[in-house]
Amino acid sequence: MVVPRVWRERVARYRMVGKKCPACGKVYFPPRDVCPTCHRESYGKMEDVELSGRGKVYSYTVVYQNVLGYELQKPYIMAIVEMEEGPRVTGQIVDCRPEDVEIGMPVRAVFRRLGEEGKDGVIVYGYKFVPDL
Amino acid sequence: MRDVAIIGIGQTKYGEHWKRSLRDLAVEAGLKAVEDANIYAKEIDAIFGGNMAAGTVIGQDHLATIIADFAGLAEHNVPAVKVEAACGSGGAALHMGFMAVASGLYDMVLVGGVEKMTDVPGEHMTDALASAADREWEVTFGATFPSLGAMMARRHMYEYGTTREQLAMFPVVAHENASKNPMAQLRNRITVEKVLNAPVIADPLTLLDCSPITDGAAAVVLAPMEVARKYTDTPVKISASVATTDYISIHSRPSITTVKANVEAGRKAYRMAGVGPGDIDFVELHDAFSIISLIALEDLGFVEKGQGGKFAEEGQIALGGKLPVNPSGGLKAKGHPVGATGVGQVVETVIQLRGEAGERQVDGAKRALTHNVGGTASSVFVHILEVV
Numbered sequence A: 001m002v003v004p005r006v007w008r009e010r011v012a013r014y015r016m017v018g019k020k021c022p023a024c025g026k027v028y029f030p031p032r033d034v035c036p037t038c039h040r041e042s043y044g045k046m047e048d049v050e051l052s053g054r055g056k057v058y059s060y061t062v063v064y065q066n067v068l069g070y071e072l073q074k075p076y077i078m079a080i081v082e083m084e085e086g087p088r089v090t091g092q093i094v095d096c097r098p099e100d101v102e103i104g105m106p107v108r109a110v111f112r113r114l115g116e117e118g119k120d121g122v123i124v125y126g127y128k129f130v131p132d133l
Numbered sequence B: 001m002r003d004v005a006i007i008g009i010g011q012t013k014y015g016e017h018w019k020r021s022l023r024d025l026a027v028e029a030g031l032k033a034v035e036d037a038n039i040y041a042k043e044i045d046a047i048f049g050g051n052m053a054a055g056t057v058i059g060q061d062h063l064a065t066i067i068a069d070f071a072g073l074a075e076h077n078v079p080a081v082k083v084e085a086a087c088g089s090g091g092a093a094l095h096m097g098f099m100a101v102a103s104g105l106y107d108m109v110l111v112g113g114v115e116k117m118t119d120v121p122g123e124h125m126t127d128a129l130a131s132a133a134d135r136e137w138e139v140t141f142g143a144t145f146p147s148l149g150a151m152m153a154r155r156h157m158y159e160y161g162t163t164r165e166q167l168a169m170f171p172v173v174a175h176e177n178a179s180k181n182p183m184a185q186l187r188n189r190i191t192v193e194k195v196l197n198a199p200v201i202a203d204p205l206t207l208l209d210c211s212p213i214t215d216g217a218a219a220v221v222l223a224p225m226e227v228a229r230k231y232t233d234t235p236v237k238i239s240a241s242v243a244t245t246d247y248i249s250i251h252s253r254p255s256i257t258t259v260k261a262n263v264e265a266g267r268k269a270y271r272m273a274g275v276g277p278g279d280i281d282f283v284e285l286h287d288a289f290s291i292i293s294l295i296a297l298e299d300l301g302f303v304e305k306g307q308g309g310k311f312a313e314e315g316q317i318a319l320g321g322k323l324p325v326n327p328s329g330g331l332k333a334k335g336h337p338v339g340a341t342g343v344g345q346v347v348e349t350v351i352q353l354r355g356e357a358g359e360r361q362v363d364g365a366k367r368a369l370t371h372n373v374g375g376t377a378s379s380v381f382v383h384i385l386e387v388v
């Protein structure tokens, strides 16, 4: 990946800024330019909305066979987290033992290094989740 | 719209073809289909080819053209295009071919699918396959393709009490059926215990819940029904050809234990063919992971939501059961050369409907449904085929 591809997503990935449809009020993350309910009524009008970062585990898994760039992290916990504003988000759960995760567990987002593109490549940052005790 | 028939089929053996290139495999399947249809390649009016990842993994795009060329068709300047919908590319190509013949634009159409997956190291292939998901919002955060299936499985267990053992029945049946299919990649029989004790890929899914890395190609020749009998005594009618899409990411869907794109594809296919789930004699389901076929079985109306595991546990998906699932061995054991899979399912179905499946023959099979998906059923291709 080249730098702009990582750079352009920084606001959404670093602060969890999603989009809110002004017509129906639904919040989306990751951000999208068109509301699937309101279609062209929403295009060009979607508003930025920063998520609180708090949510609950909707489903999860422990990954033993990784994608490229995640060799050193495995096994790691992947989850879908239902954010308190409504949208569900895919991310890792860290600072937690796999046997302690369960569906419904409260988590909060933290800013972490996600990975890098080879030894001279771009370092990618974004959110991961930790147990919200 | 004209009725469309399949008049010829061809496929390579599925497996690890170290000595053979993507184009070799594609040409073999295509020429076998042409031979089976008893036509000459120059009678082909158009080619639609399914492939997912050749551009990424072997650095070859412009694929349909290179295959048409090496199939000897450059002198005829035949129209040929690649169709891509991740692991659903084959089903997508068939849908395009069906439209082309049904519309009347072309008469004789070759639909093929091919994937060459062993030319790169495994983790590169895993990464290429992950591109069926959302690279920016799933894969970048560490999601692998099996991890998405694993999260669907865990949620299905949570909502419906589906057990690990019930899920294991899908690969067990797949391997049993593949043991009777000479074209299959994995012909060993396995047990529920073996599935549970296999290395974990993404908990709760183990290696034996997941389809393998496969090289292979498959092809069919389509023609208008009205002329099909000039070429073959056993034309098979495509009585429904349906494509749907869904949210690409499971995190965007209202539920991850049902896929609306499955439900809609089934509903539209039954309406197009004028039949219901009870009229289907067997199915070839997209079992890239055990959970994907379990959910499809429910979504396509063969059992109630949440009952797929119980149905499998009772042996109803085996040959001789109420609804044999994947007599070919499925993606799990016949193999999953991703771009070829959707076409390969149809090749198996035609073999069955012709009554030529030998030991794995579904007795009296007259009508079958094939279900091929891209990603986590983010795109779905359903075909209903029947004897006429």
Ligand SMILES: [Zn+2]
Binding pocket: A021, A022, A023, A024, A025, A026, A035, A036, A037, A038, A039, A042
């Ligand atoms: Zn809206």
